[in-house]
Structure formats: structure tokens, C-alpha cells
Amino acid sequence: MKTLLLNDLTDIELQMLNLATSVRENAYSPYSNYKVGAAVLGIDGEIYTGCNVESADFTLTSHAECVAIDSMVKSACYETKLLLVVLESLHSPTFPCGLCRQKISEFTPDNELKIISVNLDSESKIYKIYETNLTELLPNRFTSDNFLNL
Structure with missing residues (x-):
């Protein structure tokens, strides 16, 4: 792990930061007030975003x-290139x-995905x-290789 400065981010990472920051504002977190925004760069070059959505039953969050x-x-892209969370x-x-x-x-076949966390x-x-x-x-991730061969 390393610490970065804002000017260390690439153009695509800055774009992802802006999108994740924006979608974070839409988070539904009435119980914890802990808002999170995320942006994933797919192998197709598109950026996909998400925010947390809480439920009174936290297992449904x-x-x-x-x-x-x-x-x-849902856009038929099944591999990630980069993840950024805010x-x-x-x-x-x-x-x-x-x-x-x-x-x-x-969705990361080689397990080498770069992950950036922006703390506000x-x-x-x-x-x-x-x-x-x-x-x-996640050094010892669970994969299909862990299934018994039947």
C-alpha cells in the first residue's frame, strides 16, 4: 500500500474520482450516515459507478x-481494470x-487489480x-479452483 497525492492520479483516475464522488451523494444511508461511492473501470474502457444503499436489516445493504x-x-462487461472508492x-x-x-x-482474473481509496x-x-x-x-481468494472436481 502507498499514499498518493491528487496530482499522482491519471486522467482516467481523476474522472473516476469525480464520478464516484458525485454518485456518493446519492447513497441511501439513513442509519449509519456512512456514504460510499465507487467507480469501476471495465475491460471495455467504460466507467461504472455505484453507491451504498442501506436497509434497516443491514444484511440487505x-x-x-x-x-x-x-x-x-448488466452492460455485459465481466472484467475490471481499476477500482476507486470514495x-x-x-x-x-x-x-x-x-x-x-x-x-x-x-471479476479480476489475475487478482492484480489496482484499488484506490479516497478518504474525505x-x-x-x-x-x-x-x-x-x-x-x-485478498491474498488467498476463493475461486472455482477451490471446488471439488466431480
């Missing part, structure tokens, strides 16, 4: 990263949760930017 991937899949956090780096990591890995302060200004990859976050 949709995570921003999963919503973005679902959006990619959320409010002044704490240590905040990356996708375990559930999201596993879903992301389903309480006024929605960029506080810190972190970069890692899926291998670092």
Missing part, C-alpha cells in the same frame, strides 16, 4: 463496490470489506488517497 460491479455486468474517514486507510473483496475478485474529511474534502491491489487485500 448493498455496498457501493458491488453496485458498481453489478452495473458493469468515503469519509480520518482513520487509517479504508478499503473494501471482505464481502466486496471477494466479489471484486470474481467531514467537509467532503480529500483527506488522504491510498493505493493497493487486490492481491494485497
Whole structure:
């Protein structure tokens, strides 16, 4: 993992940052007030976005990263090239949760996906930017290779 500056981001990463920041405002989070926006760059070159949608039954909550991937899949794109998430956090780096990591890995055949987390302060200004990859976050992912051969 490394820390980045805003000017370290590429043009496509800046575009993804703007889209994820914008869609984050649409998050439905009346219980936690924890809004997350995500942008996924598909292998087709398109950017797909998602935000979290909470439910009173938290097990029904949709995570921003999963919503973005679902959006990619509905467009018949099944592989990711880059993931960027935007959320409010002044704490240590905040990356996708375990559930999201596993879903992301389903659409990242080589497990080398670059993941950028943009942490905002309480006024929605960029506080810190972190970069890692899926291998670092999910070194022993569950894949179809884990199934028994029948």
C-alpha cells in the first residue's frame, strides 16, 4: 500500500474520482450516515459507478463496490481494470470489506487489480488517497479452483 497525492492520479483516475464522488451523494444511508461511492473501470474502457444503499436489516445493504460491479455486468462487461472508492474517514486507510473483496475478485482474473481509496474529511474534502491491489487485500481468494472436481 502507498499514499498518493491528487496530482499522482491519471486522467482516467481523476474522472473516476469525480464520478464516484458525485454518485456518493446519492447513497441511501439513513442509519449509519456512512456514504460510499465507487467507480469501476471495465475491460471495455467504460466507467461504472455505484453507491451504498442501506436497509434497516443491514444484511440487505448493498455496498457501493458491488453496485458498481453489478452495473458493469448488466452492460455485459465481466472484467475490471481499476477500482476507486470514495468515503469519509480520518482513520487509517479504508478499503473494501471482505464481502466486496471477494466479489471484486470474481471479476479480476489475475487478482492484480489496482484499488484506490479516497478518504474525505467531514467537509467532503480529500483527506488522504491510498493505493493497493487486490492481491494485497485478498491474498488467498476463493475461486472455482477451490471446488471439488466431480
